[in-house]
Amino acid sequence: MKIGIEGFTFDSGHYTRGSSGKCLNLHGHTFRLDVEVEGKIDPKSGMVIDFILLKKIVNRVLEDYDHKIIVPKRDCNS
DSSP states (O other), X not given: OEEEEEEEEEEEXXXXXXXXXXXXXXXXXXXXXXXEEEOOOOTTTSXXXXXXXXXXXXXXXXXXXXXXXXXXGGGTTO
C-alpha cells in the first residue's frame, strides 16, 4: 500500500554553476516536497506509518535545507 503527504515547503538559496545569465548568481526558491511511502500495513495500527511520525521525520530532514544555501558537492572544496 502507498500513502502520501503533499505540500511540505522550504526556502533555500542556490546557484547554477556553468549556466549563463541570472541562474549563475545566488538566488532562492520556495521548494515544494511531496512524500510517498510504500509498505505493508501494520496489523496492530492498520497503517503503513503513522502520519504524525512521518511529518516529524520529514520536517526534521527539511530543517537542514530550510533557509540554507544548497551548494553542489563539487563546489564544497573550492
